[in-house]
Amino acid sequence: MNKQTRLGEEKIGKLLRVFSIPAIAGMVVNMLYNIIDRMYIGHIPKVGNLAITGVGITMPIMTIILGFGMLVGLGTAARVSIKLGQHDKEAAERHLGNAFTLIIIISVIITILGLIFMDPLLTVFGASENTIGFAKDYMNVIFIGTIVNMLSFGLNHSIRSDGNPTVAMLSMLIGAILNIILDPIFIFGLDMGVKGGAIATVISQVVTTVWILYYFTKGKSIIKLKKEYFKLDKLTVLSIFSIGMSPCSMQIAASAVQVIANNTLKHHGGDLAIGAMTIVSSVSLIFLMPIFGLNQGSQPIIGYNYGAKKYHRVKETVKYASIIATIIVVIGWCTIQFMPQVLIGMFNKDPELVGIATNGLRIYLFMLPVIGFQIISSNYFQAIGKAKISMFLSLLRQVILLIPLMLILPKFLELDGVWLSGAISDFLSAVITGIIFYASVRKLKEPEDL
Secondary structure, three states, X not given: OOOOHHHHOOOHHHHHHHHHHHHHHHHHHHHHHHHHHHHHHHOOOOOHHHHHHHHHHOHHHHHHHHHHHHHHHHHHHHHHHHHHHOOOHHXXXXXXXXXXXXXXXXXXXXXXXXXXXXXXHHHHOOOOOOOHHHHHHHHHHHHHOHXXXXXXXHHHHHHHHOOOHHHHHHXXXXXXXXXXXXXXXXXXXXXXXXXXXXXXXXHHHHHHHHHHHHHHHOOOOOOOOOHHHOOXXXXXXXXXXXXXXHHHHHHHHHHHHHHHHHHHHHHHHOHHHHHHHXXXXXXXXXXXXXXXXXXXXXXXXXXXXXXXXXXXXXXXXXXXXXXHHHHHHHHHHXXXXXXXXHHHHOOOOOHHHHHHHHHHHHHHOOOHHHHHHHHHHHHHHHXXXXXXXXXXXXXXXXHHOHHXXXXXXXXXXXXXXXXXHHHHHHHHHHHHHHHHHHHHHOOOOOHHHO
């Protein structure tokens, strides 16, 4: 049984273990990329509380870069899975080659625009005269490294669709471990502060990119990165965007939420409130990244079996993934509600910041237990190529519900209104997603049942 046919034949439980454990490990590692910098930066002597706020100001920009990585990366990965399920290797390689070119073009545009418009962007995103210096130190380096950031993240998803989840995990593990090693050296050892954290991150991403490119050119991949497929093909690009647009839109929406949140937090709680939201977002990553990894592990299983019309296996995959995701978020909820100071202390120990972050963490993530199912169900529509539904469900939690709540509630509840908007949005989006998901799944019937 080769790496692809097993997706349609092996037991779902075993496949989820084989594909999801490396993917979860990979996403946890990816989480470390985001969190380790903040942990070290938050403990810079004397200025840690403002430094972590400065990095928090940059989160909308980082989220936009991640969104474009998802636009190409996740869209390509889903198409590769479906094409391999249809035994069309040439089409899968065409998607991979086009993805490489798209990433190069998009990353160059982001770098140029980011460096030119950095100051006004950071001001709009909530920077004050006390925090903009830290934000600029960080983003000057990150913008220059955008190309390796997007290549390492975008192409890694296709390794998993190629049938090698372990290699996908290792590619992220190499970069994250290097980042963990380099962060204290550059931040404290070389006394480079915030800029040092950014340099460590970019160096780590360079190494990861080299590893991934080697895999798709000279490694043991089923599909290869070939020059003849670098030329953009309109239909191929549109097929990538049609699926990748949903997670990309979710990230762009998340960026918009972060901008609104930063300015609202700044108005009702000052710079430290933005720092508190940075910590809240970081803690949420600890528990949500494993679910995103579970999504990545289940995506090729769902995509392959949907393409092969083995719908009972599609349903079974979503069922098991939802159960595992719910267990993860329930554990996260218990930790957040009963030990918030332990989590917050990993980032900063300033008493005032800890007090604000504790209240925010408990309220904003109060409905965390229902989010596992919502994320898995949204991913199902992405995996089977139903981009419009996937996009709607992705935007539901981040835009359609959250932004209006974040604009309205603080007018009556001040800072607590910002925190409460997250919980309400999470609950309502889970209910609506559940209704749409179950209505869709009931329509799936095996060919022999028709």
